[in-house]
Amino acid sequence: GPGEAAASPAVGSATAFLEAHDARVRAVVLRQPADSLTAAEREQVRVLINDAFDFRELARQSLGDVWEARTEVERDEFVDVYRGIIERSNLDMFIRHHRDGGVSYTAEEIADDGRAVVLAEVPLxxxxxxxxxxxxxxxxxxxxxxxxxxxxxxxxxxxxxxxxTRYISRHSYEKLLKSLRKKLARLEEAG
Incomplete structure (x- = not known):
């Protein structure tokens, strides 16, 4: 039944997925002393993070009604920019979390529609x-x-x-995309 998987991190559970993902990230992060990951290692971590996320769903929910009004091409374009920002802005956070003691998963809830929420603690x-x-x-x-x-x-x-929503109502969707592109360019320059 729907409640069975919640008892412990069963194989195939959302928690098991996150733990396996963490182990892959940690294997890269712990190769070098702090702050000395090579560009190639940072890229490996970026790809691992990328693989764990559904950026399309993240973008769809973040844009709300505005997403519905976009063409398929516009959606793809938005997802690409948003993905770039999230990957780069979360990269250092992920690296720090794994280096400073790792993540412990404390709870998992599965909703009726099959979506899951997993709680984690990160001791920094x-x-x-x-x-x-x-x-x-x-x-x-x-x-x-x-x-x-x-x-x-x-x-x-x-x-x-x-x-x-506030920004788009004051300006426009196009202007939002332009400002996000600028943010991504700044993050890319920063490495």
């Missing part, structure tokens, strides 16, 4: 962060993918949806 040097991952299985491969991430209660989707 001065504080403990609580991360909530929202996951679903979008593809035919039935692999879990992350479509939202909340750190200490601040969700990516909710935060972006608020900010972007």
């Amino acid at each position: 040097k001065k504080e403990k962060k609580i991360i909530s991952y929202s996951l679903h299985r979008p593809g035919s491969d039935q692999e879990w993918r992350i479509y939202d991430l909340a750190v200490d209660g601040a969700g990516t989707v909710a935060g972006n949806r608020r900010a972007w």
Whole structure:
């Protein structure tokens, strides 16, 4: 039945997926002393993060009604820019989390529609962060993918949806995309 998988991180559970993903990231991150990952190693971590996320669903939920009004080409374009920003802005956070003590998963809930929420604790040097991952299985491969991430209660989707809805109503969707492109260019320059 629907509640069976929740008892422990069963094989194929969302928690098991996240743990396996963490192990792959940690294998790269722990090869070198802090802050000395090579460009190739950073790229490996970036690809691993990329593989764990469903950026299309993240973009769809973040844009809300605005997504519905976009053409397929516009959606693809938006997803590419958004993916670039998230990969680059989350990269250092992911590397730090894995280096400073790793992540422990504390709870998993599966909703009736099959989506999962997994809670994690990350002990950093001065504080403990609580991360909530929202996951679903979008593809035919039935692999879990992350479509939202909340750190200490601040969700990516909710935060972006608020900010972007406001921005688009003041300016336009085109202007939002332009400003996100600029942000991505800055992140790319910073390495």
